[in-house]
Amino acid sequence: MKIGTIDIDRPVILAPMEDVTDRAFRQLCKRYGADIVYTEFISAEALRRGIEKSVRKLTADPVERPIAVQIFGNSVESMIEAAQIAEEYSPDYLDINFGCPTKKVAGKGAGAALLREPEKMAAIAAAVVGAVNIPVTAKTRIGWDRESINIIDVLHRLEDAGIQALAVHGRTRSEMYKGRADWEWIREVKAHARIPIIANGDIWSAEDAVAMYAHTGADGVMIGRGSIGNPFIFAQARHLLKTGTPMPPPGFRERIEAAIEHLKLSVCFKGEKYGTLEMRRHYATYLKGLPMVSRVRNKLVREEQWELVIEILRAYEVECEGYQREGKIPDYAEYLNDHSDKLVLNY
């Protein structure tokens, strides 16, 4: 898949996720094999007004490359200005969010709302393409609702606007996160496309990533929720794509190690207080399915000092060694199929 100077064969990409794909999580996913990572979406209006919290989201480290910055907005003017501000941070490319279904974004005419105004969507895309010297891509859904699926029309408009790749989440805005993502529509988009298509929606395992490629013929696959608490999915998918054989699933030691790495990165970038606090929602997924986990989780989410969090995790690791000797550690694959605890937050 080619975007500007990036040229990666069948990349496995970390999806943009608000409150998830911060610097810490992006760097973690990179270490575990993500080919390309995206920032959380960033409000164009907030960038334009210099809101500190949003401007900070533009910061990334060289280890994260290739990286895309994603912006959203509802006016040509604010998107031009935001794109130029984002460009100063030298991301490898800029991505426009045309898929967010929430009230706070779509309710204000940005994100997925633009699926109902394809002319305005194309005008924003063309203006952003013209305003920066880096490649511009877009990410969207297949339509507003089942009665108005317009992704093929949207694809052609975005191609004409100069968009260099399109990520498609196989759901409509109305479907939010319900049901299964519609891979058939993604295949249809790929069949009509002149630009690279990145397929997204319900990739929960390396096998799903391979199946997504096979089903849609897409140029890239993008993983969101399936990577939360499970950064291993990137190396696993790449390995399966390359060799046709699965990698052994991570054991409890690797999973606890990943949680500790994530915590350290989080503290490094956000400081002890927020770094420790923001990690709290991730422990459930890192430790999912392990024996006697709720007791440990309760301790983890109360602890305020990160070193002590690590001590709790290390003590639990020792405890797990005992469970393993007793044959009480379940197979990872068993709980991978249960997605009920995945974060959807306010998105």
Ligand SMILES: Cc1cc2nc3c(=O)[nH]c(=O)nc-3n(C[C@H](O)[C@H](O)[C@H](O)COP(=O)(O)O)c2cc1C
């Ligand atoms: C917590 C959360 C935050 C998200 N934030 C964004 C975002 O900032 N920008 C975006 O384009 N999509 C966002 N998404 C959508 C994902 O990028 C992705 O399209 C969606 O989750 C479907 O892929 P998946 O089934 O692999 O999770 C978010 C999804 C979740 C669950």
